Amino acid sequence: MVNFTFYAPTEIVFGRDTQKKVGVLLLKSHAKKVLFHYGGASIKKSGLYDQIAASLKASDIDFVELGGVKPNPRLSLVREGIALCRKEKVDFILAVGGGSVIDSAKAIAVGVCYDGDVWEVYEQHKPVEKALPVATVLTIPAAGSEMSGDSVVTNEEKQMKLGYGAPAIRPVFSIMNPEFFFTLPKNQIANGAADMMSHIFERYFTNTTSVELTDQLCEATLRVIMKNALLVIQDPSNYDAWCEVGFGGTVAHNGILGVGRVQDWACHGMEHELSAIYDVAHGAGLAVLTPAWMEYVYKENIPMFVQFAVNVMGVKGSYREPESIIKEGIARLREFFRKMGLPARLAELGIEEDKLELMAKKATGVAYGETESPLGGLKKLQWQDVLAIYKLAK
Amino acid sequence: MVNFTFYAPTEIVFGRDTQKKVGVLLLKSHAKKVLFHYGGASIKKSGLYDQIAASLKASDIDFVELGGVKPNPRLSLVREGIALCRKEKVDFILAVGGGSVIDSAKAIAVGVCYDGDVWEVYEQHKPVEKALPVATVLTIPAAGSEMSGDSVVTNEEKQMKLGYGAPAIRPVFSIMNPEFFFTLPKNQIANGAADMMSHIFERYFTNTTSVELTDQLCEATLRVIMKNALLVIQDPSNYDAWCEVGFGGTVAHNGILGVGRVQDWACHGMEHELSAIYDVAHGAGLAVLTPAWMEYVYKENIPMFVQFAVNVMGVKGSYREPESIIKEGIARLREFFRKMGLPARLAELGIEEDKLELMAKKATGVAYGETESPLGGLKKLQWQDVLAIYKLAK
Numbered sequence: 001m002v003n004f005t006f007y008a009p010t011e012i013v014f015g016r017d018t019q020k021k022v023g024v025l026l027l028k029s030h031a032k033k034v035l036f037h038y039g040g041a042s043i044k045k046s047g048l049y050d051q052i053a054a055s056l057k058a059s060d061i062d063f064v065e066l067g068g069v070k071p072n073p074r075l076s077l078v079r080e081g082i083a084l085c086r087k088e089k090v091d092f093i094l095a096v097g098g099g100s101v102i103d104s105a106k107a108i109a110v111g112v113c114y115d116g117d118v119w120e121v122y123e124q125h126k127p128v129e130k131a132l133p134v135a136t137v138l139t140i141p142a143a144g145s146e147m148s149g150d151s152v153v154t155n156e157e158k159q160m161k162l163g164y165g166a167p168a169i170r171p172v173f174s175i176m177n178p179e180f181f182f183t184l185p186k187n188q189i190a191n192g193a194a195d196m197m198s199h200i201f202e203r204y205f206t207n208t209t210s211v212e213l214t215d216q217l218c219e220a221t222l223r224v225i226m227k228n229a230l231l232v233i234q235d236p237s238n239y240d241a242w243c244e245v246g247f248g249g250t251v252a253h254n255g256i257l258g259v260g261r262v263q264d265w266a267c268h269g270m271e272h273e274l275s276a277i278y279d280v281a282h283g284a285g286l287a288v289l290t291p292a293w294m295e296y297v298y299k300e301n302i303p304m305f306v307q308f309a310v311n312v313m314g315v316k317g318s319y320r321e322p323e324s325i326i327k328e329g330i331a332r333l334r335e336f337f338r339k340m341g342l343p344a345r346l347a348e349l350g351i352e353e354d355k356l357e358l359m360a361k362k363a364t365g366v367a368y369g370e371t372e373s374p375l376g377g378l379k380k381l382q383w384q385d386v387l388a389i390y391k392l393a394k
Numbered sequence: 395m396v397n398f399t400f401y402a403p404t405e406i407v408f409g410r411d412t413q414k415k416v417g418v419l420l421l422k423s424h425a426k427k428v429l430f431h432y433g434g435a436s437i438k439k440s441g442l443y444d445q446i447a448a449s450l451k452a453s454d455i456d457f458v459e460l461g462g463v464k465p466n467p468r469l470s471l472v473r474e475g476i477a478l479c480r481k482e483k484v485d486f487i488l489a490v491g492g493g494s495v496i497d498s499a500k501a502i503a504v505g506v507c508y509d510g511d512v513w514e515v516y517e518q519h520k521p522v523e524k525a526l527p528v529a530t531v532l533t534i535p536a537a538g539s540e541m542s543g544d545s546v547v548t549n550e551e552k553q554m555k556l557g558y559g560a561p562a563i564r565p566v567f568s569i570m571n572p573e574f575f576f577t578l579p580k581n582q583i584a585n586g587a588a589d590m591m592s593h594i595f596e597r598y599f600t601n602t603t604s605v606e607l608t609d610q611l612c613e614a615t616l617r618v619i620m621k622n623a624l625l626v627i628q629d630p631s632n633y634d635a636w637c638e639v640g641f642g643g644t645v646a647h648n649g650i651l652g653v654g655r656v657q658d659w660a661c662h663g664m665e666h667e668l669s670a671i672y673d674v675a676h677g678a679g680l681a682v683l684t685p686a687w688m689e690y691v692y693k694e695n696i697p698m699f700v701q702f703a704v705n706v707m708g709v710k711g712s713y714r715e716p717e718s719i720i721k722e723g724i725a726r727l728r729e730f731f732r733k734m735g736l737p738a739r740l741a742e743l744g745i746e747e748d749k750l751e752l753m754a755k756k757a758t759g760v761a762y763g764e765t766e767s768p769l770g771g772l773k774k775l776q777w778q779d780v781l782a783i784y785k786l787a788k
Contacts, residue, residue: 001409001634001637001638002409003408003409003410003411003412004406004408004409005405005406005407005408006405006406006408007403007404007405007406008402008403009401009402009403011399011400011401012398012399012400012401012653013399014397014398014399014400014653014654015395015396015397015398015654016397017397018397209634210634210635210637210638212618212621212622212638213614213615213618213638213641213642213645216614216615216617216618217611217614217615217645219614220607220610220611220613220614221607221610221611223610224606224607224610227606228606240395240603240604241604243395243604243654244395244604244606244607247607247653247654248607251607251611251650256645256650259406259408259641260408260409260637260641
């Protein structure tokens with residue numbers, strides 16, 4: 001186990017009717033003027049918008065609103081939000097939506113307190129000490145942004161999707177009522193599950209030894225998410241199954257599963273290039289890339305991948321043929337994604353073969369004339385490796 | 395799953411040499427004048443005392459010290475600490491030790507900000523909004539107090555041991571360097587493991603359904619603690635195994651394993667009566683009582699106890715004879731405690747049979763002329779039930 005720091009101070013308020021507590025929780029957090037940030041019409045259709053507005057009014061909390069967040073949240077809207085917060089003297093941001101809305105809110109929170117353009121913070125990984133406080137009401141379980149200190153923003157002009165993390169952007173509180181997941185379209189449910197699983201895979205696959213507790217916590221969370229994701233795809237109004245998937249997605253990305261481990265994150269890095277150019281759904285991109293990545297790297301750590309196949313995918317077989325166990329594990333993962341209705345090939349996402357080399361070079365920084373920054377922890381991937389994985393997945 | 399709130403804001407700083415960061419972390423937490431609270435000579439012998447003092451001095455942090463905390467921390471020393479903090483205008487408490495030192499520090503932290511005698515807070519479960527901030531350097535993994543909002547204090551005069559919990563007493567940060575566990579005596583290692591396991595059992599055994607994620611997280615943490623506790627009993631300088639046990643103990647009690655579940659806590663309630671009168675080690679008392687409690691209550695929820703026997707204790711057998719699976723699971727738990735060198739009977743702890751009825755009545759409140767407060771969540775235990783369990787364990 002390697003030395004680590006674990007810090008996840010977000011208060012999670014979970015269950016039926018919890019959205020009605022938002023006003024009281026904001027008061028407790030000393031919010032005076034709130035930016036109510038959201039995506040599109042779905043929260044108005046579901047009645048959530050009205051319930052939140054009523055709760056804010058009941059607690060005498062003044063707010064301005066900014067809707068219109070799209071998947072792969074745009075820098076242009078972030079800049080608009082920053083200007084609005086400054087003009088209206090907003091001191092607290094409430095994100096009502098999924099990971100894109102929350103990430104957009106986090107970027108606004110950073111930008112309001114940053115003297116300069118917020119993209120600099122993302123591009124140069126500038127450490128920020130201060131950001132406006134953010135809280136969330138989660139409507140799409142997937143990104144885990146509701147309890148993480150991470151965010152991802154897309155710069156449309158530059159076709160770049162970059163992540164940024166800092167303790168200052170961990171939400172103060174996050175409300176999760178699984179009833180609001182009942183109306184999610186099936187492709188969004190599936191993308192969400194793939195994203196959660198990837199958050200665990202990125203932490204799980206490691207060469208770090210003596211990390212048995214987090215190994216087993218990762219495996220438990222993966223098994224429970226996979227089992228219950230199939231249940232909610234079949235019946236999106238299954239509250240109990242949504243509880244497992246919803247809180248599973250939070251545990252997947254609040255940091256606890258990765259403590260003491262050298263982490264990987266190659267698949268996220270490779271996927272961000274797809275989303276930056278093609279605006280594909282993050283989870284769908286991950287579902288395509290992850291099995292290809294596994295096939296490309298498993299020889300680096302045969303015991304780790306055997307453990308995955310046995311403990312997560314339930315493969316039984318002869319340990320004297322470890323590669324056959326691993327291949328069966330990967331095959332079962334592909335089969336799981338297929339049952340969820342997720343794509344299996346880059347071509348299904350509309351990714352053109354002639355862009356693969358450019359994306360591989362962007363993912364590793366060489367496209368920008370920088371020194372190459374290989375991706376991954378389990379195996380360091382040069383741009384040629386990334387290209388090979390894209391080709392395996394094409 | 396039932397509605398829940400999860401809030402565990404303590405920053406965990408884990409690994410080799412982390413004790414040297416204490417001064418910097420206190421500075422970051424705006425500490426000016428610190429109470430350095432500890433137990434006996436062990437931290438002086440190990441050199442930890444000097445390292446902490448040097449780190450505080452290097453960060454220009456002024457401190458006063460109060461040693462002398464004993465297991466089952468005493469109210470009298472808590473009162474002394476409160477007076478000292480007021481006199482010296484202390485604004486931050488640093489607990490260096492195990493659960494007893496941390497719990498003593500939490501009680502002092504509450505008492506300094508409370509207008510009245512601190513025992514009132516414990517006896518009447520008064521909600522407190524304010525307490526001095528507490529941080530810890532953990533030297534005995536067991537109580538989980540380093541990341542919990544709970545504390546337990548013993549009133550020697552009244553022979554009462556009472557718990558108190560509030561978000562305000564969650565430590566700001568906790569430092570854990572497993573190297574400082576190497577010198578623990580074997581009985582303390584064993585007691586600590588039993589305490590951690592009990593923190594999980596109290597959350598795990600429930601009639602709440604649809605809590606699959608926390609079921610599996612509990613089972614994983616139990617398996618890893620048990621396996622590695624046997625390794626550190628054999629070789630107390632096994633750093634890797636201590637990492638699993640040490641962080642396992644934190645996970646066991648930071649709240650994550652109990653979310654959405656009706657919890658039990660009967661064994662803790664029954665054990666507190668042993669410690670209050672006989673000053674036995676908490677973990678040893680739990681090791682004696684837990685298997686007896688299991689035998690007494692398992693018929694309330696046969697599937698839950700089958701799951702425990704199979705998933706935690708590794709029992710294989712015919713599911714058509716569930717009780718034989720359960721009994722084998724309990725037998726294996728007893729065998730584990732035996733291997734750890736823990737007692738199996740109340741008599742080994744010096745508990746006299748003629749005190750059992752009094753303890754059963756104290757545990758449920760009837761000894762104080764109060765309306766009976768039954769113990770437990772899985773099965774409500776009246777004083778007669780508690781007495782029956784004490785007798786099973788005698």
